Amino acid sequence: MAKTKTRDRMNNEINAGSMADIAFLLLIFFLVTTTIAEDKGILVRLPPWSDEDPDITKLKERNVYSVLVNANNQLLVREEPMRIAQLRENAKEFIANPRKLPNMAESPKNAIISLKNDRGTNYETYLAVYNELKGAYDELWDELAQKRYGEPYSDDMPFAQRKAIKGEIPMVLSEAEPTNFGEEN
Structure with a gap:
């Protein structure tokens, strides 16, 4: 009979049977407790789809504020060059x-802002122009809220007051299909 050495008798194994269970539980824990940040982008509500062609005859040219941005990131507002810094007030x-x-x-209810870009327009320029146009509406809403209700326009305002303000000054921003690179001068 052979002698067993103490080295042979000592078993240095780690019981890993429950390791997979622990790893699975940790994975589930982190998946459930982790919040995933979502990119919001530009919050724009698209109009409903319609197969009918729009009736352009109803639009009066005086009610359309056309903004064109070319491939060189230059603005043409109502057929006149303009800098982005002047866009909001204008x-x-x-x-x-x-x-x-x-x-x-004729009135804020009839005003339409038409935004058209070139495919070569920088995204930063597009966002700057969009922000200025949205900022113009924000400031008009704020001024009307201050005049009517004595408080700034905000999400904390009662819904009926916000609806009344947006009913008087609706935001109508039309974005046309971009032109091909360099087509718009």
């Missing part, structure tokens, strides 16, 4: 038309 004046000029919108 758009506010067009929408509100406080002096009742004949070449501006």
